[in-house]
Amino acid sequence: MAVTEPLLRLDGVTVRFGQRAALDAVRLEVAAHEIVCVLGPSGSGKSTLLRVVAGLQRADAGRVLLSGVDQQGVPVHRRGVGLMFQDHQLFPQRDVGGNLAFGLRMHGVGRVEQQRRVAELLELVGLPEAQRRAVASLSGGEQQRVALARALAPEPRLLMLDEPLGQLDRGLRERLVMELRELFGRLGTTVLAVTHDHGEAFALADRVVVMREGRIAQTGAPLEVWQRPVDEFVARFLGFDNVVSARVSGTVADTVWGKVPVPDGSRQGERRLLVRPAGVRLQELSGVAGVDGLRCRVEGRTFRGSRVAVRLRPQEGPPLEAEVPLREVPEEGAQVAVVFAVDEVVVLES
Numbered sequence: 001m002a003v004t005e006p007l008l009r010l011d012g013v014t015v016r017f018g019q020r021a022a023l024d025a026v027r028l029e030v031a032a033h034e035i036v037c038v039l040g041p042s043g044s045g046k047s048t049l050l051r052v053v054a055g056l057q058r059a060d061a062g063r064v065l066l067s068g069v070d071q072q073g074v075p076v077h078r079r080g081v082g083l084m085f086q087d088h089q090l091f092p093q094r095d096v097g098g099n100l101a102f103g104l105r106m107h108g109v110g111r112v113e114q115q116r117r118v119a120e121l122l123e124l125v126g127l128p129e130a131q132r133r134a135v136a137s138l139s140g141g142e143q144q145r146v147a148l149a150r151a152l153a154p155e156p157r158l159l160m161l162d163e164p165l166g167q168l169d170r171g172l173r174e175r176l177v178m179e180l181r182e183l184f185g186r187l188g189t190t191v192l193a194v195t196h197d198h199g200e201a202f203a204l205a206d207r208v209v210v211m212r213e214g215r216i217a218q219t220g221a222p223l224e225v226w227q228r229p230v231d232e233f234v235a236r237f238l239g240f241d242n243v244v245s246a247r248v249s250g251t252v253a254d255t256v257w258g259k260v261p262v263p264d265g266s267r268q269g270e271r272r273l274l275v276r277p278a279g280v281r282l283q284e285l286s287g288v289a290g291v292d293g294l295r296c297r298v299e300g301r302t303f304r305g306s307r308v309a310v311r312l313r314p315q316e317g318p319p320l321e322a323e324v325p326l327r328e329v330p331e332e333g334a335q336v337a338v339v340f341a342v343d344e345v346v347v348l349e350s
């Protein structure tokens with residue numbers, strides 16, 4: 001039995017605050033060594049999910065199981081979970097080593113062993129020289145690493161991170177996310193993390209969970225969710241706004257933007273349709289009559305590194321965003337014709 005049992009299982013967990021369900025009959029399994037990132041808009045229940053697993057929040061219904069054991073009545077410190085929250089609450093009056101040793105002492109680790117573990121943990125998070133440094137003298141990123149080392153110190157079977165890199169600047173976050181993934185992989189740590197940042201979730205996770213109003217809207221491998229958002233909510237949450245009503249028949253959809261090709265096997269009938277910006281292809285008009293495609297006016301351009309998000313206004317229907325390589329960017333105000341690439345078209349499920 002122990003072989004097939006996931007490390008964490010939420011079995012219909014509901015948490016209510018007054019009339020409102022912050023979690024609504026949530027079912028979720030996390031396998032040992034898996035890194036799962038929970039995404040969702042503010043108020044969708046992400047933190048409540050972590051809190052109920054940690055034992056900081058009581059469930060009104062359902063069960064939380066760790067390695068198959070119901071955690072009802074098990075206090076926080078006996079669950080074997082590590083927590084790292086955004087305001088990482090290091091003890092400012094202790095030095096780095098003192099911060100790490102504290103948790104170990106609480107777990108009854110002897111003094112010599114504490115020293116060994118502290119050195120090992122600092123090595124692990126890339127701060128081998130930091131043991132005697134005052135917490136206040138560390139940069140934001142260094143403090144984050146110390147907080148991580150502290151959460152890892154008691155060797156939790158499940159590490160839970162709530163916006164672990166929330167306050168750091170983007171460059172540092174991107175670097176740390178890669179380091180974290182590598183570190184967790186090496187240690188075989190099982191991780192349940194909450195983040196606002198899609199990029200962070202997609203870089204860190206083996207699997208993402210998108211929440212909406214206390215329920216799981218979609219779960220899957222990052223690429224799968226990115227490529228095939230199930231519905232308009234998930235699509236828009238991921239930042240895809242080219243969504244339109246369509247009547248799908250065979251491999252063609254009729255929309256206000258004209259006919260759009262859809263992949264073989266797409267759901268048929270009245271649907272919502274997503275065209276990812278990479279699938280909105282601009283054609284040269286160059287004054288020649290007879291160019292096919294949807295006529296649009298270029299309304300705006302946002303530079304994103306080597307690619308540009310071009311905002312287009314068709315004669316009819318909602319605006320469109322196209323993703324265009326730098327050297328193909330049209331002028332603002334230009335007239336262009338748009339065709340759609342089938343690979344980037346998704347017929348949404350609901």
Ligand SMILES: Nc1ncnc2c1ncn2[C@@H]1O[C@H](COP(=O)(O)OP(=O)(O)OP(=O)(O)O)[C@@H](O)[C@H]1O
Nearest residue numbers: 017020021022040041042043044045046047048049
């Ligand atoms: N202690 C509480 N008392 C009353 N309502 C609460 C409490 N904690 C959370 N809530 C409500 O439960 C819902 C879910 O909150 P939660 O903090 O889990 O969301 P979240 O997805 O983590 O949001 P954010 O991204 O803003 O941190 C929200 O509507 C919130 O207002």
